[in-house]
Amino acid sequence: MEAVNHVKNSAVEPETINKTGRSSKSLMSRGNIIKKVFVILVTIFCSAVITNENLYAQRAVDCPASGCRNGQIVRRCTASGCYNGAIMCRTCNGNRQIRTSCSSCRGSGQISSTVQNRCSECNGAGSFPRNNPTTCTSCSGRGERQGRTCGTCRGKGQIDNISNIACRPCGARGTKTETVTNRCSSCSGSGNITSSCGTCSGRGSFSCNTCKGYAEVQDRCDRCRGSGKIYVAE
Ligand SMILES: [Zn+2]
Ligand SMILES: [Zn+2]
Ligand SMILES: [Zn+2]
Ligand SMILES: [Zn+2]
Numbered sequence: 001m002e003a004v005n006h007v008k009n010s011a012v013e014p015e016t017i018n019k020t021g022r023s024s025k026s027l028m029s030r031g032n033i034i035k036k037v038f039v040i041l042v043t044i045f046c047s048a049v050i051t052n053e054n055l056y057a058q059r060a061v062d063c064p065a066s067g068c069r070n071g072q073i074v075r076r077c078t079a080s081g082c083y084n085g086a087i088m089c090r091t092c093n094g095n096r097q098i099r100t101s102c103s104s105c106r107g108s109g110q111i112s113s114t115v116q117n118r119c120s121e122c123n124g125a126g127s128f129p130r131n132n133p134t135t136c137t138s139c140s141g142r143g144e145r146q147g148r149t150c151g152t153c154r155g156k157g158q159i160d161n162i163s164n165i166a167c168r169p170c171g172a173r174g175t176k177t178e179t180v181t182n183r184c185s186s187c188s189g190s191g192n193i194t195s196s197c198g199t200c201s202g203r204g205s206f207s208c209n210t211c212k213g214y215a216e217v218q219d220r221c222d223r224c225r226g227s228g229k230i231y232v233a234e
């Protein structure tokens with residue numbers, strides 16, 4: 001303000017007459033106002049230069065570092081196993097489901113059970129009759145005596161000798177234990193049970209811890225120290 005006062009005092013000029021003979025007083029006072037405004041502007045500018053030298057000497061421009069966006073350098077996430085922000089579940093290999101061996105059939109797909117069937121050899125009797133005929137002693141097996149049919153063997157020459165023989169195939173039980181194999185109903189015969197993967201809750205992958213699933217990470221730009229601007233000399 002001191003400078004303004006000084007200029008104001010020295011700016012007093014004598015009234016002059018211009019070529020047209022009219023007084024130039026009004027023109028002169030307008031010139032004074034312009035000078036005063038100029039001095040004020042210079043004063044403001046100078047004080048600004050004193051308080052912030054950088055404003056005068058340097059200019060802020062956008063950081064020219066490659067990939068720098070507002071001070072952050074965006075790059076693809078390179079965390080191990082990260083694919084588009086997701087890390088595949090190793091338990092199910094991304095299949096969302098896991099296959100485990102069926103416990104009902106121990107993975108065979110078949111369930112065997114034993115049933116008792118009637119023995120076909122003895123028809124369930126456990127034994128069967130067998131005829132072990134003996135030679136008729138009355139006719140010495142000839143079937144006739146003195147020209148007449150032997151009454152003892154009725155001409156057959158043999159006497160029936162029937163005994164019950166235990167059935168060997170069924171051990172005389174009349175039934176045979178047989179193994180029946182059926183398709184396992186738990187696994188529909190495949191031997192495997194498919195279930196939702198518990199490790200990843202059926203999602204098949206996890207969100208990458210490094211990029212939080214965004215597939216990109218931001219690093220602070222070294223050149224502009226994260227400000228996005230650098231200062232260059234005018
Ligand atoms: Zn999984
Ligand atoms: Zn039998
Ligand atoms: Zn006889
Ligand atoms: Zn099964």
Ligand SMILES: [Zn+2]
Nearest residue numbers: 077082208211
């Ligand atoms: Zn990632």
Ligand SMILES: [Zn+2]
Nearest residue numbers: 063068221224
């Ligand atoms: Zn930068």
